Amino acid sequence: EPEVTQTPSHQVTQMGQEVILRCVPISNHLYFYWYRQILGQKVEFLVSFYNNEISEKSEIFDDQFSVERPDGSNFTLKIRSTKLEDSAMYFCASSGTLRQGGGEKLFFGSGTQLSVL
Amino acid sequence: LAKTTQPISMDSYEGQEVNITCSHNNIATNDYITWYQQFPSQGPRFIIQGYKTKVTNEVASLFIPADRKSSTLSLPRVSLSDTAVYYCIPSGGYQKVTFGTGTKLQVIP
Numbered sequence: 001e002p003e004v005t006q007t008p009s010h011q012v013t014q015m016g017q018e019v020i021l022r023c024v025p026i027s028n029h030l031y032f033y034w035y036r037q038i039l040g041q042k043v044e045f046l047v048s049f050y051n052n053e054i055s056e057k058s059e060i061f062d063d064q065f066s067v068e069r070p071d072g073s074n075f076t077l078k079i080r081s082t083k084l085e086d087s088a089m090y091f092c093a094s095s096g097t098l099r100q101g102g103g104e105k106l107f108f109g110s111g112t113q114l115s116v117l
Numbered sequence: 118l119a120k121t122t123q124p125i126s127m128d129s130y131e132g133q134e135v136n137i138t139c140s141h142n143n144i145a146t147n148d149y150i151t152w153y154q155q156f157p158s159q160g161p162r163f164i165i166q167g168y169k170t171k172v173t174n175e176v177a178s179l180f181i182p183a184d185r186k187s188s189t190l191s192l193p194r195v196s197l198s199d200t201a202v203y204y205c206i207p208s209g210g211y212q213k214v215t216f217g218t219g220t221k222l223q224v225i226p
Contacts, residue, residue, distance in 0.1 A: 035216075042218055043155070043216040045213050056213050093160070104208055105166060106161070109160055110159055111158070111159065
């Protein structure tokens, strides 16, 4: 079964450093997302991406965050200057066909645990 | 965005059927109801989706009454591996998928 792949599984960084989290969505999917989950809290939406541009973003997704689809397969989340409160599990997700009615069926990766020291 | 209410937690013994009900009183006409499962330190996993009446797949059944103001996820004969958080999410059209706090199901041996 096709799956969303995320690398690395764990990332430790110093406060103020830049990090790039990588994702390979399911190959024929068109919509891409980043979510994050702070330990013990809800899964929070960060950003959605379609047709090579951001379609929606949350308040969390400020100027320190950016996303990119540099080629036909990868989808990345960059945090320019990490803060302690960015420590969380970051999930990439993708969804498939054009929305012909119906709700979204998101397929999630297994996540990258980011620890900012 | 439809607000949902589900139990914070539930316990069940192995082998029992578990029903988790979610209320979504202000669900929009074009919203479907989707349920996800999340194990600790893993991403949510799609389980089942429906619009009305009953949907069944190899994992679960979903019951949605005619007024669509609630839905019930039914897990037959749960095992320890079904211990997880279950999320009910109405969404449709171009809305983003927003997760609530979900229902933490603990299966007891």
